[in-house]
Amino acid sequence: MTQGVLLFAHNTEEVNYGVMAIWISERITRYLGKSVSLVTDEYTIQSLKAISIDVKKYFDHVIINEYNTYQTRKLSGETVIFKNLDRCDAYDLTPYDETLLLDIDIAIMSDRLNTVWGHSDDILISNKSADILDRPSDEFNFLKDHGIEFQWATEFYFRKSTIAEEFFNKCKFIKENYDWYSMLYGMGKDPIRNDHIWSIATHELGGDFKHIPRVLRYSTDKDEIVELGTDRVLLAAKVNDKVRLANIRDQDLHIMNKFELTVLASIELGVML
Numbered sequence: 001m002t003q004g005v006l007l008f009a010h011n012t013e014e015v016n017y018g019v020m021a022i023w024i025s026e027r028i029t030r031y032l033g034k035s036v037s038l039v040t041d042e043y044t045i046q047s048l049k050a051i052s053i054d055v056k057k058y059f060d061h062v063i064i065n066e067y068n069t070y071q072t073r074k075l076s077g078e079t080v081i082f083k084n085l086d087r088c089d090a091y092d093l094t095p096y097d098e099t100l101l102l103d104i105d106i107a108i109m110s111d112r113l114n115t116v117w118g119h120s121d122d123i124l125i126s127n128k129s130a131d132i133l134d135r136p137s138d139e140f141n142f143l144k145d146h147g148i149e150f151q152w153a154t155e156f157y158f159r160k161s162t163i164a165e166e167f168f169n170k171c172k173f174i175k176e177n178y179d180w181y182s183m184l185y186g187m188g189k190d191p192i193r194n195d196h197i198w199s200i201a202t203h204e205l206g207g208d209f210k211h212i213p214r215v216l217r218y219s220t221d222k223d224e225i226v227e228l229g230t231d232r233v234l235l236a237a238k239v240n241d242k243v244r245l246a247n248i249r250d251q252d253l254h255i256m257n258k259f260e261l262t263v264l265a266s267i268e269l270g271v272m273l
Contacts, residue, residue, distance in 0.1 A: 002160075003117050004035035004060065004096040007104050010067055010083035011044040015075075015258050016045045016266070016273060019051075020104040023265035027108035030230070034100070034114075037061035039086065039093050051271050052065055061095045061209045071191040076221045076259055087153060087194050088175050091160075091168035103154040107253045109231050116157040121210045122164050124157035125202055127186050129216040131238055132223075132246045132253065140218075143196060144186045148203040150215060153194035154254055218254035219246070225257060230266040243262040 005028050009021035014090045018040065038059045042053035045055050045062075055062055067086045072079050090101050100116055116124055127149060129140050140150050158164040174181050174197045181200055202209060219235050226245070227234035233253055235246040255261050266273045 001097040001118075002035070002095070003098040003100075004037055004094075005032065005100045005102055006039065006090055006094050006096070007091075007102060007116055008087055009044055009083065009104055010041055010086075011047045012081040012083060013153050014071070014078070014080040016043070016047065016262050017104060018048045018055070019262055019266050021268065022048075022053065022055070024102070024104050024106060024108060026057050026269070028102075030112050031108050033111075033113055035039070035060045037063060037095055039063045039065050039090075040172065041066050051273065053271060055112070063093050063095070065089065065093065073191040078259075082191065084093055084194060085192060086177060088171040089166060090156075090195065091158065091165055094160075096160075098159045099157070101153075101156040101158070103254065105255050105258055106154070107228070107248075107255055109233070109249070109253070110164065110251050112252065113155070113212075115213055117129050117209075119157065119159075122159050122161040123167055123209050124212045125198070125209045126152040126155045127217055128211060128213045128256075129218060130215070132217050132218045132219045132235065132248060133239055133244055135220075135239060143199055147186060148199055149207070151199040151202045153198040154216065155212060156198070157212060166207060167201055170194070170205060171197050174200050217248070217251060218252055219256060221256040221258070223255075223257055225250065225255065225260045225264055228261070228268065230268075 003270050007021050009017040011018050021038055033092045036059055048055055065086055070081050070083045178192050179189050223237040224233045226236050
C-alpha cells in the first residue's frame with residue numbers, strides 16, 4: 001500500500017502558492033517522513049523557475065492539472081484571486097493508495113498526522129478545531145445558525161475505495177450545482193468554499209464518518225506572524241482592543257494569513273520573491 005501527502009498549488013498574481021507548497025513539503029518530509037506529490041499547472045512551475053526553483057526536486061510526483069477557473073474572496077482585507085476548486089479531483093489525481101490531502105498553509109511542527117495511516121476507515125474527516133487565541137466563532141461550527149455541521153477540507157484522509165470515490169463524486173456534483181446547494185443550505189453562493197462542499201457531502205452521505213484524531217488549531221488571516229521557525233510560530237493579534245501574543249510549539253497550525261506566510265516561507269527556503 002503506497003502512502004503519501006497530496007498538495008494543490010496554483011499561483012496567482014497576488015500569492016505564490018508554489019513557494020508555500022515547497023515550504024510545507026519540506027516540513028512533511030521532516031516531521032511525517034512521507035512521500036509528497038503536488039497538483040499544479042505550468043504557470044506555477046514557470047513562476048517558480050523564475051526564482052530558480054525546480055519543482056521536481058521537492059516532490060515525488062508533479063501532476064499537471066491546467067485549471068483555469070478562478071474566483072475572488074477577501075483575504076487580510078484585500079480582494080484576491082483563488083484557484084482552488086480542483087480539490088474535488090483529488091481522488092482521480094492522487095498517485096497513492098492512502099492519501100492525506102492537506103492545505104499548503106499548515107505549519108507542520110509535529111508527527112501527529114501520522115496517526116491516520118493504515119486506519120480501518122476509508123475516510124477521516126477533520127471537524128474539531130480551535131482558534132489559537134480561543135476567540136469565539138460560529139463560522140467553523142455550523143454552516144449557518146441551526147445548520148449542518150462544519151467540516152474542514154484543510155486536512156482529509158482517504159484510501160482508494162468505493163466509499164472514498166463516492167465521497168469525491170458527491171463533492172464534484174455539489175461544486176457543479178453550488179447555486180442550488182447554497183439556497184438549500186442557506187449559505188452564500190460566492191465564493192464557492194471547499195469546506196462547505198466537504199460539509200454538505202459529509203451530511204448527505206450520512207454524516208457518520210470518523211474524524212482525524214486531533215484538534216486543528218488555526219489563526220486568522222488578520223493575525224500577524226511575528227516569527228516562523230521550524231518548530232515554533234509566534235503570532236500577534238488584537239483581542240478586545242489589546243494586542244495578545246501566541247507562542248505555538250510542537251503542534252501544527254493552520255495559518256490563514258497567506259501574505260505574510262508566503263514571505264516568511266520564502267525566507268525559510270532561502271529564495272527571493
